[in-house]
Amino acid sequence: MSGLIGKKVGMTSIFDENGKNIPCTVIEAGPCVITQVRTKETDGYEALQLGFDDVKKANKAATGHAKKAGTVAKRKVVEFQGFEGEFKLGDAITVDHFAEGEFVDVSGTSKGKGFQGVVKRHGFAGVGQATHGQHNRLRAPGSIGAASYPARVFKGMRMAGRMGGDKIKVQNLKVLKVVAEKNLLVVKGCVPGHKNAYVIIQK
Template sequence: MKGLIGKKVGMTQVYDENGVLIPVTVIEAGPCVVTDVKTSERDGYTAIQLGYGQRKAKNVTKARAGHLAKAGLTGDKLPSVLREVRISEKDEVPALGTELKADIFEANEYLDVVGTTKGRGFQGVVRRYRFGGGRASHGGAWTRRTGSIGCCEWPGNVIKGKRMPGHMGNVPRTVQNLKIVRVMAEDNVLLLKGAVPGANGGVLLIRSAIKKQPGAQK
């Protein structure tokens, strides 16, 4: 199991060796620093914690600064984003302070990408859940409204989980089994086939796909 923290740059198109046009997402993957190692004896599970980005030391809490100092990370620039990648006990565990770059991945591997979707604010049910709405004629007057949300006598309340208007987007989502089209190691860039959640500039967690074996061909 391998993983990195990255940033979504945008989307473009590339040609493969057969001249087929492939839509890809450009991701700046790393460099990341190993800031902590979780063990089953101490924490109850095994994982590595990665740090990404830069933040001035004066803008970092003392608790986080002390935590990062254990990995030898001191000075004016400290990682701004911390994420964990679960590993198994048989995986090779990197030492604290080790820098990981995009070259840990290879072309044709499959990845799972976790990102935060774009926020859409408060939306009605037609946009949020693709409701059909009411009729537009013959006394309808509720074209984009919800309709009935319950009964008066029983159960006498709105059932939990009822789909209603509310906040849309700005939630974590995972896209699985995205194929690596190209690895640009010198620039720490990955080209992944397809789209990933979030806007350009959003932070992403990139990890090995859990449903496909490394190097498997699609």
């Protein structure tokens, strides 16, 4: 599966030929340098290791690894299996690898929202109304189990806790525009992560 490493720039909207306003996300996709070529003879599988976003100060291991490919150490390194096309060590893959109108999958880490209650985290409605003397139950979780039997809380019970910060893949996003001179990819809809967050684009 071919792909690129990118960085989320932000969201905007564009108009199509019918005058409809379409929300879209702008991604800085590449250029990515091939930092290693995995082969069945040496590694037991075939893959291409891509690096994106230069590191100004890196350790000797990362510097030496990137030097073999004739580049500098990269901040984000990802392997792609089943890559389309013939590439060799040190080649740069740009946003031209994608075409307008095709569909891609974008994966990244969602925004972290900290410790949240059941209303925000799971969409609970709270307990009852604000009448009959209930002054602090509007956003409460309610009952979480029985008493003497089973005398415990079942695993998987939806409760308050840490929300966000999960790996999420959004599939079948249409590529609306490819701006090759600025390494920008405009896809329809939203992708996970905050601004400047790393994302992986696959097709």
